[in-house]
Amino acid sequence: MPTDETPAPTALELLRRVPYGRLATSMRALPFLAVARHVVCDGRILLRMHSGFGYHEACDGSVVAYGADNYNAAAPDHGDGGSGSGDLWSVQFTGPAEIVHPCPEQAELFGAAPLRANGEPFAPAYLRIDPHFATEHTLDFDASQLVRHAA
Template structure:
C-alpha cells in the first residue's frame, strides 16, 4: 500500500490502532457525505461498524471510500491524522474475533436505536499528517 507522506503505511495502521472512532467519506446522490464509524484492523483491512439508519453502508458497497481518524482531541503535543482510501464492501457479519474487537454496539445514534451495519475496506493508499504543537504550548504570545 503506497504512502503519500513521510510516515510509512504501517505507521498509519499503528496510529489507527490507537483510536476507536473515525469517519468514512463517500458521495451520496453526487454530494459528499461523511458518517461516524467505529473501526478495527484485521488482516490488513479495516472493518467498520456504522449505523444502518444513515444508509451509508449501502452507498459505500463496492465503491471507493476514504476513512479517516485522528487524535485531535487527545491534548497530545504531537497530533496526527490518518486517511485510508480503498474499496469498501458490506459485510453481513464480521468474524467472531472482529466482533470481539469492535466491542459493544452503541445504544443510540441521532436519538434512534443503533442498528449495526458493517463495511470492510481494502486500503490502497494511506496518508498520515502530523502536527507538532509542543512549541505552541510552551511559547508565550505577546498581547
C-alpha cells in the first residue's frame, strides 16, 4: 500500500552522515575499541586508522564490528537555535575485515589526515569491511524533552 512517508534511511546512509566511528574486535584475546575515519564505497566500509597501534593487523582476516552514531552531533531542537532534529541514531556493522590500499580517488574521500596520534606522526592504515549484518537504533525526541546530565 503506498504511503506519503519518506522511507527510513538505511544503515549505510546513516553512516555517511558522520565521519568517525569505533572499530571493535579482539587483540591477544582481549577486546578493544579503536576510533577510525570511515567512508562508504560500493556497499563496503573503508576505514583509515593509525598504523602505529597495530590494530589494522589484528583485524586483517577477522570478523569485526564497526559502529557509529550521531550522539554528539544531534540535539533536541528546543526552539533556541540549537542544532539538530532531535533524532539520535546508532548503526553497527559486522563482517570480515581486510587490509587494503585504496586507489587515489578513494583515499581522497577521507580528506585530510590527523597530524599526530598519541604524540606520534600519523601513519595511515586502511581496512575494508564487507558488512554481512547491520543494526540500526533510533531514539526520537520532541521539543519538550530536555537532555540533562545528573549532577
